[in-house]
Amino acid sequence: MSTIEDVAKLAGLSRTTVSRVLNDHPYVSDEKKELVQKAMEQLGYVPNSAARSLRNQKTGIIAVLIPKISTPFFSQLIELLEMKASSKGYQLIICQTQFSKQKECRYLNLLKTKQVDGVIMTAVENDWSVIDSYLNYGPIVLCNEKIENANIPMVYVNQAQSGYLVAKHLIERGHTHIAYCSNGVKSEGMRARIKGFQSALQEVNIHSYEKFYFDKVSSVEDGKQVFRKLACMKVSPTAVFAGGDAVAAGIISEAQKAGWRIPEDLAVVGYDNMEITKLVDPMITTVIQPVDAMAEKSIDVMCEKIHRKQFRTFENHEFISKLAYRGSSTNRDHLVATS
Amino acid sequence: MSTIEDVAKLAGLSRTTVSRVLNDHPYVSDEKKELVQKAMEQLGYVPNSAARSLRNQKTGIIAVLIPKISTPFFSQLIELLEMKASSKGYQLIICQTQFSKQKECRYLNLLKTKQVDGVIMTAVENDWSVIDSYLNYGPIVLCNEKIENANIPMVYVNQAQSGYLVAKHLIERGHTHIAYCSNGVKSEGMRARIKGFQSALQEVNIHSYEKFYFDKVSSVEDGKQVFRKLACMKVSPTAVFAGGDAVAAGIISEAQKAGWRIPEDLAVVGYDNMEITKLVDPMITTVIQPVDAMAEKSIDVMCEKIHRKQFRTFENHEFISKLAYRGSSTNRDHLVATS
DNA sequence: ATGAAAGCGCTAACAC
C-alpha cells in the first residue's frame, strides 16, 4: 500500500501538494498537478480513509437503526436510504435493533466512538431522555417516526390523516361496523393513526370501534386468526382496516377459504402498498406512504446536520399518504383505476 | 470529547497504561486498573475508532455487496449476515450494485481505501479477472454464488441438486410435460440448476424441456404472463418450475383467475421459501435453501480470512437445499406435512 | 509493572 509520501517522492514534490491535488484545492499549477496525477496512477495510490477520518473528524458513514431488516417496509426504506446516501457520497452501516433497548444503545454508541457521522433511527425503543444524551456526540434524525418534544429533525407521515382517510373511505361505502387492527407498537404514529380513524367514525356517530379492535397483529398468520375471531362474533364487522398489507392478505385468504366474498361480505384495507397487495385477488386497497420522498428528506437533513454541527434542532418534516383504491374494498363497477 | 491522554492525566498515569487497560493487556496492577477505569467513567471516555483503525490497520467493518436490498431473498440474507457479523463484533456496510459493473467496482474500492476489512459479494457482475485484482487489498468472500476457477472462499448451494430435486418430484407425480422458468441471470449457479433439472428429465427420456423454457421471468407480473403464454400452447405443460416464489405466485394467481385448478390442471414449484408461499391457496411447494447456515459460514470464513491475511485461497463451502412439499404440486391426500 | 517516544497516513496553518 502506497502512501501520500510515496506519491510525493515519486513526483518530486511535497505531501502538501499531493494533498492539494487530492482535495481539488486551488493554487496548484497545472504542471505539478499532472505530475502528481501520473505518480498516483503509477503507484495505484488510494488515500487511506482511516487517516482521513482521524484528521478530518468525519467518516462519511451514516448508521441506520432498524428493528428488523427483512420486514418488507423496512427493506424498502433501507434500499431508498442507501440510494440517496450513495448519491451524496455516504456509506450506510445497517444496525438491527431487534426491538431491544440494549442493542439500540449499543448502536447509538457508534456516534460516541466516531465510527459514524450520524444516526438515522427508523424506530425508537428507549425513552427520549436516553436518546437525547447521545446528541452530545453527533446528529440523530428520526425517519418514519415522530416523538413529542424531541429536539431533533423528524421525518414522518401524518398518520392521523392516514387513519382518517381509511375510515372515511369505508364509511362512504356504507360501512358502519368497521374493525381496526393494531400491530401492537405503541409509538406516537400508531396513536395518531387510531385517533384519526376514530375521529372519522365519530363524525358520523359510530361508536362501535372498541368492540372491533384487534391488537398485536402484524403477520399473515395473525391476519388469518383475526378473520377467525371476527367471523364468529355475534355482530361481525363488514369492513376491516388491517393496519398492514400482510395482515390484510391473511384476512382475505382465510375469509375466502371460509366462503366469504371480498369485498361484498367483508371489505379489507391494508397499509404500505407492498407487492403482496397486487398478488391476491381481489387486489388490496392500501395506504401509500411517500417512502421515497421521506428517504430523500432524511438523508438531506442528515447531511445538513453533519455540516452545520448543530444537533439539537426541533424540525418537523411531515408527509401525507394517499389511498390506493383497489378491489378489496371497492366493487368492480366503482373501481377507480390506480397504479 | 475526551482522549486517552485526558484519562491518563486524570488517573495520574501514562497513556500506555490506559491503553493496556483498554485492551485487556496483562501486567497492569489491579490498583492502577481500577484507577484508570474510574477516570474513564468520570470522563465518559470512549476510544476513537478512526485512530484505532489507523493504528491497527483494521476497521471492524465488512462491506456486503448486493444487487437490490428489497428483494425478499436478499433482505433475508442481509438480516442474517448482520446478526452473525454483529455477534462477532463487526459492522456491516450495505452496498447496492443495482446489477451495475461500475457500481460493483466502486464498492470494491472500499477495500483499497481500507474503509472495510473485507467484502462479501452476493452476486458478481464483472469478469473474474477484474474482481481478482482487488484481492491484493483484502479478502473477498462469495456468498450465494460460485465462480469456476476463482481462488477465494465460496459459500453456495449446489443448485444442480436443487434442480434435480424439483424435476424428480414432478416426474414422480406423473408429469411429463414440465416447464422451466429462468430469471435470466447467467450465473454459474443458474446454469447448474437447469443442468440438474434436465438431467432428471433425461433419466426418464423426457426431452421436451426446450419447448417449455421461459427466460427472464422474476416478478409476480412476469409469472402472470408466463401463465398466459403457457395456457395457449398447442400442447401445454402440466407442471412448471417457476424458479422463484414470486413467479410461482403470479402463475397460480393468473391460472386460478382463468379457472384452472392447482395442482390438478397445473402443478407449480417455487424457489426460496419466501413468506408468499404460505399466503396463496394452495400453498406453494418450494425449494428451501439453508440461508442461515450460509450466512454464518460466510461470516466465519470472512473473519478467518481477515485474521490470516491470506486472501487467495480456493475454498468450496457447498450446501444443499430441501424441498417443502405443499399443495401447489401435491394433492391433499398425498400431502406430507411440512413446516 | 510502568512510561517515553515513535509513528500509522493525512491535512492545514504558517512560512516563504
Add this chain to the structure above:
DNA sequence: GTGTTAGCGCTTTCAT
C-alpha cells in the same frame, strides 16, 4: 505556488 511542520488519537516497541 510550494514546502515545513505539527498533530488528529491510538498502540507498541523499548527502556527502566
